[in-house]
Amino acid sequence: MTLATEHRIAVLALDGVAxxxxxIPFQVxxxxxxxxxxxxxxxxxxxxxTDSGWEIAVTHGLxxxxxxxxxxxxxxxxxxxxxxxxxxxALREAHRRGARIASICTAxxxxxxxxxxxxxxxxxxxxxxxEFAKRYPEAEVDPAALYVDSGDIxxxxxxxxxxxxxxxxxxxxxxxxxxxxxxxxIIAAPHREGGQAQFIDRPPVTTDRTGxxxxxxxxxxxxxxxxxxxDLAAHARMSARSFARNFAVETGTSPMKxxxxxxxxxxxxxxxxxxxxxxxxxxxxxxxxPANFRQHFRRATGTTPSEYRRVFATG
Numbered sequence: 052m053t054l055a056t057e058h059r060i061a062v063l064a065l066d067g068v069a070x071x072x073x074x075i076p077f078q079v080x081x082x083x084x085x086x087x088x089x090x091x092x093x094x095x096x097x098x099x100x101t102d103s104g105w106e107i108a109v110t111h112g113l114x115x116x117x118x119x120x121x122x123x124x125x126x127x128x129x130x131x132x133x134x135x136x137x138x139x140x141a142l143r144e145a146h147r148r149g150a151r152i153a154s155i156c157t158a159x160x161x162x163x164x165x166x167x168x169x170x171x172x173x174x175x176x177x178x179x180x181x182e183f184a185k186r187y188p189e190a191e192v193d194p195a196a197l198y199v200d201s202g203d204i205x206x207x208x209x210x211x212x213x214x215x216x217x218x219x220x221x222x223x224x225x226x227x228x229x230x231x232x233x234x235x236x237i238i239a240a241p242h243r244e245g246g247q248a249q250f251i252d253r254p255p256v257t258t259d260r261t262g263x264x265x266x267x268x269x270x271x272x273x274x275x276x277x278x279x280x281x282d283l284a285a286h287a288r289m290s291a292r293s294f295a296r297n298f299a300v301e302t303g304t305s306p307m308k309x310x311x312x313x314x315x316x317x318x319x320x321x322x323x324x325x326x327x328x329x330x331x332x333x334x335x336x337x338x339x340x341p342a343n344f345r346q347h348f349r350r351a352t353g354t355t356p357s358e359y360r361r362v363f364a365t366g
Contacts, residue, residue: 058224059143061119061295064093064109065138065161067128070101072155072213076123078219085225090115094137102128108332113141119150121220125213126156131182133164142167142347146203153205153220155213161190162206171201176209214239226363227319241316263287263301274314274337280306314338315351322360329356 062076066291073091080087093099093109100106116122122145132140133216142165146152154162158274159175160183162168169189174180180194193199198207198216200223205218218241222230227241234241266287270278283306284294314336348356 057088058121059115059119060089060121060123061089061092061111061116062089063116063122063124063138064091064107065124065127065134066097067102068099068107069126069156070103070105070107071210072125072158073101073107075125075155075213076217079214079233081219082233082236083229085221085229090119092116094135113137116141117144117148119145122152122219123153123154123155124158126158126176126210127161130157130160131186134161139165149203151203151205151220153207153216155207155216156209157161159183159206160186162204163190167204168206171204172199172209173201173204173206178209211260211280226323227316228323228363231316231320238267247326264299264311270310271313274310274317275335276337280312310337311347311359312351315348318344318348318356319359319363320350322356323363 058248060076060080062073064073075256077091077115081089090111091107091109091113092113092115095112096109098106098108112216122142124142133139138161142152142162146167152162152167154175156176157179159168159173160179163173163183163186168187168193172191172193173183174196175183177194180192184190186193196208197212198205198219201220205216207213214237216283218230218234218239221233231241269286270283276282280295281291283298284291287294287297289297295306298304298309302309316339318332318336318338321327321335322329327335329344330341333339333341338342338344338347345355348354348359352359354362
């Protein structure tokens with residue numbers, strides 16, 4: 052969706068909250084004049100202790116959670132106990148009213164205890180995925196996912212995956228170009244794959260902070276060409292086998308999957324920011340025939356290039 056009016060986001064800090072995870076939504080959404088109104092909430096308006104031993108001042112209580120359009124719950128110390136009764140009730144009421152509910156890391160236990168995850172595919176920190184599955188057997192736990200988007204309920208893996216989750220929400224709301232611009236502002240990957248990797252193919256990993264960065268940068272300037280693993284390996288001065296092995300270690304995905312994600316991401320930006328025809332975009336992004344491009348694009352985004360452009364074009 053593209054938000055035309057101000058969208059209310061409640062970040063719910065519970066006792067023993069992880070301070071980094073509290074800050075992530077504010078860092079992602081409170082920038083570039085985006086139409087979001089953020090509120091830092093607690094069970095009441097009393098200071099909330101962090102798991103680092105110091106307190107944060109909250110400005111709103113659970114009433115703001117119930118009234119929000121999106122609720123984000125960071126991890127907190129006593130997550131195995133689930134959400135306190137009043138918090139669980141507020142989350143259920145917000146969801147009943149139509150809010151998106153999202154958890155970062157082990158805050159998935161709070162959503163599970165509120166009964167919001169039954170019958171859904173979810174994730175949490177890989178270290179606690181097995182325990183989560185035991186406590187909430189009606190949920191389908193994916194310990195490999197970086198985050199899982201079930202529409203009105205979203206869950207993410209450990210700590211820094213909250214950045215990926217929030218950028219994904221931003222991408223849903225305003226498109227890839229806006230999300231990628233914010234990612235560049237905060238020096239974060241627009242999308243990461245590998246390890247606890249995202250279930251849905253989306254924009255590729257960034258090219259910095261990796262020993263293969265120069266080769267990835269080189270590939271991104273040649274997406275229209277029929278690049279092969281051998282081409283990438285030759286640029287990196289490795290054998291194809293060594294390159295594929297090193298690529299998987301550093302990015303968590305295969306070279307060809309990375310290339311496909313990069314091509315789809317470039318196509319998204321061209322659809323959003325240019326009037327270039329769909330056929331020409333297919334060629335420029337190296338996705339082959341228009342029919343092949345549409346197939347790859349629908350698989351990655353769930354919609355057609357034309358419909359994507361109608362929703363996210365910038366002018």
